Amino acid sequence: MNVYLDHNATTPLDERVLEAMLPHLRNQFGNAASRHAPGRTARAAIDAAREQVAALVGAHPGQVVFTAGGTEADNMALKGLSACRPGRLLYSAIEHPAVLETAEAMSVASATIAVDGQGRVDLADLDRQLAAGDVAVVAVMVANNETGAIQPVTEVADRVRAAGALLHVDGVQGAGKLVMRYPDTGAHTLAVSSHKIHGPKGVGALVLDKRVDIRPLLHGGGHESGLRGGTENTAAIVGFGAAAELAEAERAARADHTARLRDRLQAGLAAALPEAVVFAGDVARLPNTLQFAVPGFDGESLLMALDQFGFAVSSGSACASGSGEPSHVLLAMGVDPVVARGAIRVSLGKDNTEEEIDRFLSVLPSVARSQSMPGLNPAVMGG
Amino acid sequence: MRFSEAVHRRFFAPEHRLDALRPGAIPGRAETPDACVALWLWLERDRVREAAFRVWGCPVTVAAADYVCERVRDRTQAAARGLTIAEMEQALSSPPARRSALLVVNDALMAALDFQTVEA
Amino acid sequence: MSRAGIYLDNAASSPVDPRVVEVMVDALARHGANPTAAHDPGERAADAVARAREPVAAAIGAAPDDLIWTSGASEANNLAIQGVAAAFGRQPGHMITLSTEHPAVLGPMAALEARGWSITRLPVDANGLCEPETLAAALRPDTRLVSVMQVNNETGVCQDLAAIGEALRAHPAAFHVDAAQGAGKLPLDVEVIGADLVSLSAHKLHGPKGIGALYVRRRPAPHLAAVWHGGGQERGLRPGTPATHQILGMGKAYALAADHAPAESRRIAALRDRLWQRLAALGDVVRNGGPDRVAPGLLNVSVGGVHADALHYACAVGEPALAVSRGSACAAGSAASSYVLRAMGREPALAAASLRLSLGRFTSAADVDTAGRAIAAHIERLRAMAPMDTPADAVVA
Numbered sequence: 045m046n047v048y049l050d051h052n053a054t055t056p057l058d059e060r061v062l063e064a065m066l067p068h069l070r071n072q073f074g075n076a077a078s079r080h081a082p083g084r085t086a087r088a089a090i091d092a093a094r095e096q097v098a099a100l101v102g103a104h105p106g107q108v109v110f111t112a113g114g115t116e117a118d119n120m121a122l123k124g125l126s127a128c129r130p131g132r133l134l135y136s137a138i139e140h141p142a143v144l145e146t147a148e149a150m151s152v153a154s155a156t157i158a159v160d161g162q163g164r165v166d167l168a169d170l171d172r173q174l175a176a177g178d179v180a181v182v183a184v185m186v187a188n189n190e191t192g193a194i195q196p197v198t199e200v201a202d203r204v205r206a207a208g209a210l211l212h213v214d215g216v217q218g219a220g221k222l223v224m225r226y227p228d229t230g231a232h233t234l235a236v237s238s239h240k241i242h243g244p245k246g247v248g249a250l251v252l253d254k255r256v257d258i259r260p261l262l263h264g265g266g267h268e269s270g271l272r273g274g275t276e277n278t279a280a281i282v283g284f285g286a287a288a289e290l291a292e293a294e295r296a297a298r299a300d301h302t303a304r305l306r307d308r309l310q311a312g313l314a315a316a317l318p319e320a321v322v323f324a325g326d327v328a329r330l331p332n333t334l335q336f337a338v339p340g341f342d343g344e345s346l347l348m349a350l351d352q353f354g355f356a357v358s359s360g361s362a363c364a365s366g367s368g369e370p371s372h373v374l375l376a377m378g379v380d381p382v383v384a385r386g387a388i389r390v391s392l393g394k395d396n397t398e399e400e401i402d403r404f405l406s407v408l409p410s411v412a413r414s415q416s417m418p419g420l421n422p423a424v425m426g427g
Numbered sequence: 428m429r430f431s432e433a434v435h436r437r438f439f440a441p442e443h444r445l446d447a448l449r450p451g452a453i454p455g456r457a458e459t460p461d462a463c464v465a466l467w468l469w470l471e472r473d474r475v476r477e478a479a480f481r482v483w484g485c486p487v488t489v490a491a492a493d494y495v496c497e498r499v500r501d502r503t504q505a506a507a508r509g510l511t512i513a514e515m516e517q518a519l520s521s522p523p524a525r526r527s528a529l530l531v532v533n534d535a536l537m538a539a540l541d542f543q544t545v546e547a
Numbered sequence: 548m549s550r551a552g553i554y555l556d557n558a559a560s561s562p563v564d565p566r567v568v569e570v571m572v573d574a575l576a577r578h579g580a581n582p583t584a585a586h587d588p589g590e591r592a593a594d595a596v597a598r599a600r601e602p603v604a605a606a607i608g609a610a611p612d613d614l615i616w617t618s619g620a621s622e623a624n625n626l627a628i629q630g631v632a633a634a635f636g637r638q639p640g641h642m643i644t645l646s647t648e649h650p651a652v653l654g655p656m657a658a659l660e661a662r663g664w665s666i667t668r669l670p671v672d673a674n675g676l677c678e679p680e681t682l683a684a685a686l687r688p689d690t691r692l693v694s695v696m697q698v699n700n701e702t703g704v705c706q707d708l709a710a711i712g713e714a715l716r717a718h719p720a721a722f723h724v725d726a727a728q729g730a731g732k733l734p735l736d737v738e739v740i741g742a743d744l745v746s747l748s749a750h751k752l753h754g755p756k757g758i759g760a761l762y763v764r765r766r767p768a769p770h771l772a773a774v775w776h777g778g779g780q781e782r783g784l785r786p787g788t789p790a791t792h793q794i795l796g797m798g799k800a801y802a803l804a805a806d807h808a809p810a811e812s813r814r815i816a817a818l819r820d821r822l823w824q825r826l827a828a829l830g831d832v833v834r835n836g837g838p839d840r841v842a843p844g845l846l847n848v849s850v851g852g853v854h855a856d857a858l859h860y861a862c863a864v865g866e867p868a869l870a871v872s873r874g875s876a877c878a879a880g881s882a883a884s885s886y887v888l889r890a891m892g893r894e895p896a897l898a899a900a901s902l903r904l905s906l907g908r909f910t911s912a913a914d915v916d917t918a919g920r921a922i923a924a925h926i927e928r929l930r931a932m933a934p935m936d937t938p939a940d941a942v943v944a
Contacts, residue, residue: 057575065575069755070563070568073560073562073563075559075750078556078560079859080870081868082554083559112618112622112757112787114787115786119786140777141776141778141779141786142778145777145778148776149776239788245791246618246758247757261774262621263651264621264624264649264652264654265651266650273621273650273654274651275756277755279755279757280756280793
């Protein structure tokens with residue numbers, strides 16, 4: 045029996061979402077840009093999904109631009125805003141690679157905003173960097189995908205707007221887990237993704253204020269109000285809409301459920317492995333996320349060993365897994381690289397059970413000890 | 428993209444399309460780059476006895492021509508002259524964006540009425 | 548869609564083959580995990596994705612690892628064009644394309660033009676073809692990319708890619724082919740034509756929307772830089788969590804197309820010819836694109852003596868409802884006449900009064916006969932309603 049504990053990487057598709065998608069895979073095959081009946085059927089389905097996604101983030105449907113995923117939405121925001129507004133780009137040091145690597149690849153001058161030891165954006169550092177002037181765009185995430193630390197987005201937004209700059213918020217991890225309303229975030233653009241909320245992969249959205257100039261990433265065909273070329277992926281968009289509606293309706297229940305399991309896991313961990321370090325443990329976190337390390341343990345080996353027992357967890361961002369590099373998030377928080385290398389992220393979902401948590405806790409200590417690196421584990425070295 | 432029921436019905440099954448010419452018709456014609464409307468009126472003293480149309484144009488143009496032919500039958504020429512764009516738009520429930528189609532039909536009607544005046 | 552309707556718009560999007568749906572539903576239910584994650588469900592998803600590359604690559608004579616998954620052919624076109632431009636950094640160069648290309652090629656090129664790139668849009672002849680010599684003559688030392696589509700999306704005109712590839716062989720410019728409309732239906736071999744980049748679609752081939760691929764030659768590799776960043780997937784050229792179910796659906800669609808071709812092409816071409824004969828019999832109906840160079844599923848006609856809007860409305864909402872297009876679906880929002888037909892020399896009014904009829908795997912002989920009868924009846928009725936033959940002054944007597 046496999047136990048899936050990696051919901052911040054991706055989530056299983058909800059059966060109700062699949063049901064909503066099926067007609068658009070089977071019979072409703074029109075191109076939403078066509079004016080005939082099949083085309084208009086597709087257009088109507090996309091419009092309905094646009095309303096559902098807008099409702100999830102408290103936006104107006106006209107503010108939702110569908111993309112092929114969160115990564116595209118982040119790319120579109122950073123490149124599109126920067127292309128229309130010259131100046132520097134600031135981003136927090138703990139952003140997802142979709143923001144981090146995009147910023148690094150862009151030809152505009154950029155700098156990172158420091159985070160504190162709990163993995164939250166350092167507002168004093170942001171103030172200093174804004175004061176230096178010439179900042180066009182700032183990017184921060186709603187909550188970190190590894191530690192789950194919730195970021196002070198509204199405080200960031202106040203400062204960014206006061207400085208006359210634009211704010212992009214990566215809301216991929218916040219959607220469906222937190223109350224995340226686009227007008228309240230103060231963001232100019234907000235990225236969301238479908239497959240993190242039990243929707244299909246291959247679809248996401250950029251929520252944006254259309255009064256802000258943005259250059260499209262994909263040109264051609266005039267789709268999505270001219271902001272995103274390419275035939276709309278109707279089935280996936282409908283699935284995203286259905287997932288968004290469910291996430292909004294069940295948000296509180298899911299948050300309560302996962303927080304209860306997370307706290308049970310954290311308490312069990314403290315009892316079984318007292319030397320374990322919990323990251324961002326002192327600040328508000330996503331209800332479903334627990335990232336920890338046991339000093340001296342090797343996270344990659346531990347992950348493989350847990351996999352043998354049927355537990356799917358992550359050492360951090362799935363996008364970087366296999367690289368062997370310690371997490372850039374933990375390093376930015378000032379965590380010792382040796383400790384960071386032992387990090388394990390457990391991210392829970394609505395369908396996880398208490399029994400699964402207890403089974404995880406029953407195997408973790410022995411698996412962890414068998415994978416520890418002798419000579420590095422302070423417990424083994426015997427101080 | 429479906430037009431109103433009135434436009435739809437008159438476009439697919441107009442009742443006043445000119446099939447064959449009968450003598451005594453007073454013609455009226457109006458054109459734009461996007462439409463060509465020809466109307467024929469058969470008069471009996473002051474009254475329009477019969478009207479028929481031919482159209483090269485969009486569905487609203489066809490529907491408007493059919494409506495106008497129906498509307499002017501058995502009315503005085505003065506009453507026919509009083510037909511307004513607003514009345515046509517309301518009767519057809521046509522979108523404001525297609526008002527140019529109503530104008531060209533109205534122009535054709537006025538041309539026919541004027542044609543008669545000139546001859547007289 | 549309306550139950551009674553007849554779908555003749557396969558070039559806009561084609562019905563997903565039920566066997567493709569089966570694969571996708573199975574994938575949605577089973578491969579929920581992120582294929583880039585290291586744990587076991589992640590690995591199974593990665594295996595399935597790897598296998599799906601094979602039939603797609605085989606359709607163009609490429610190796611499975613030569614493909615980059617994208618969200619569709621539009622993204623593939625954007626990646627090819629913007630990616631070549633990005634590889635040349637801040638030094639704007641020159642690109643060549645045809646005036647009849649898809650908006651997903653013309654759009655990114657126009658965006659580059661605004662940033663200082665020089666773009667040559669070559670004319671086509673009355674049959675929609677570009678002579679290889681014309682193309683060769685347009686080459687400059689700083690030409691970085693030549694983009695020519697395999698099959699035109701409005702007319703079905705097939706360019707002579709082998710001859711064009713030959714004309715480009717001595718030049719270092721990358722050769723990009725937008726094969727969204729033709730791949731999997733018509734033979735295409737990247738080695739024969741010497742293509743460096745090829746854009747592929749799934750939803751034009753009875754596969755799902757939202758997935759496509761870009762073939763990127765490995766040796767010699769074209770100068771191509773990533774356009775999107777973050778995550779390192781797809782040889783670093785295309786980040787983002789791969790949409791497993793869509794990739795598997797595309798793989799299945801290409802595998803099925805290979806099983807069906809070329810018998811399917813012959814059947815569809817025969818139906819298309821039958822439809823053409825029905826419409827040609829009306830007189831004053833012109834076929835767009837030289838008949839010997841048009842892909843099997845496409846028939847584009849311009850109809851004399853009828854108003855474009857009346858013809859399209861009659862087809863779309865008449866009985867039975869016909870799902871046909873006035874040109875590309877991408878331009879459907881605008882009432883303007885087709886730029887593709889205008890480039891082939893059609894007058895504006897005639898170009899506007901055009902129908903693109905596109906057939907597919909699920910088009911039956913009965914569909915074609917019913918549609919042909921209905922379209923002919925609409926044309927005859929509208930012509931009988933037109934005033935052209937009865938000038939007003941001729942009837943006053």
